[in-house]
Amino acid sequence: MLKGKSAVITGSTSGIGLGVAKALAANGADIMLNGFGDAEEIEEIRASLERDCGVRALYNGADMTKPDHITAMIAEAEESFGKVDILVNNAGIQHVSPIEDFPIEKWNAIIAINLSSSFHTIRAAFPGMKARKFGRIIQIASAHALVASPFKSAYVAAKHGVLGLAKVTALEGAEHGVTCNAICPGYVKTPLVEKQIPDTAKARGMTEEEVVQKVILAAQPTKKFVSVEDVAALAVFLAGPNSGSITGAAYQIDGGWVAQ
Numbered sequence: 001m002l003k004g005k006s007a008v009i010t011g012s013t014s015g016i017g018l019g020v021a022k023a024l025a026a027n028g029a030d031i032m033l034n035g036f037g038d039a040e041e042i043e044e045i046r047a048s049l050e051r052d053c054g055v056r057a058l059y060n061g062a063d064m065t066k067p068d069h070i071t072a073m074i075a076e077a078e079e080s081f082g083k084v085d086i087l088v089n090n091a092g093i094q095h096v097s098p099i100e101d102f103p104i105e106k107w108n109a110i111i112a113i114n115l116s117s118s119f120h121t122i123r124a125a126f127p128g129m130k131a132r133k134f135g136r137i138i139q140i141a142s143a144h145a146l147v148a149s150p151f152k153s154a155y156v157a158a159k160h161g162v163l164g165l166a167k168v169t170a171l172e173g174a175e176h177g178v179t180c181n182a183i184c185p186g187y188v189k190t191p192l193v194e195k196q197i198p199d200t201a202k203a204r205g206m207t208e209e210e211v212v213q214k215v216i217l218a219a220q221p222t223k224k225f226v227s228v229e230d231v232a233a234l235a236v237f238l239a240g241p242n243s244g245s246i247t248g249a250a251y252q253i254d255g256g257w258v259a260q
């Protein structure tokens, strides 16, 4: 379905981003991986995607807090693949704490990685997409782009911003064949969620098991985590040939969370 297309997926060495990269590659797209992690493990992921999917897979270690790294990453993808057709803005971190205790450096890092990096990737990829009259930009936002939870000030602010940026990008790309949509997952069991359980327990005065049952799964009427594979399949659809009239949309994939 995506043969001949090329994609950049930020934060794709783990969790949702890795799942999206695998699904895009399985559908024939060349991919550029990005994110942190053990160099040998990342090389194994990259090589296995080339081997198993018969696509080109590259890795660029750009730090999403650094605009010059981001510009260089998009330039490398354009040079290596000849173009960037699909851009998935996925890199993200979390910090859980009441506003008055929220460390300023955590606020700055979350805004930079979860929000500003999307502006920098879109800014760099947009001219080529517009010139070729084709582009699919997918923002991995969150249910927290639509509703808030206490103790996640920076994350909720960044994710609302990510959705706002998706809408502006959709309007600016609309006459140029470039779409931009946001995927808004509920809780997906990845390292990002696993790491926040102890801090949420502290902020709410609960045990870690209570956090899973009474905070995380209580938010989702299905009482189940959303799977990485389901999020990835939605990204493949939004990247594909039948989604040209879908733009500026927020796709909830949250077990019913924000329907409440």
Ligand code: NAD
Binding pocket: 010, 011, 012, 013, 014, 015, 016, 017, 034, 035, 036, 037, 062, 063, 064, 065, 090, 091, 092, 093, 113, 114, 140, 141, 142, 143, 184, 185, 186, 187, 188, 189, 190, 191, 192, 193
């Ligand atoms: P994860 O921790 O498994 O993956 C995060 C990825 O981002 C990793 O590849 C990491 O190396 C990369 N990253 C972090 N800082 C970076 C930086 N400075 N530069 C480059 N890469 C960096 O987390 P995940 O749960 O897969 O999260 C992916 C996205 O999905 C995030 O934007 C997150 O907000 C969003 N999301 C997650 C959930 C969930 O429940 N897990 C729900 C809704 C939205």
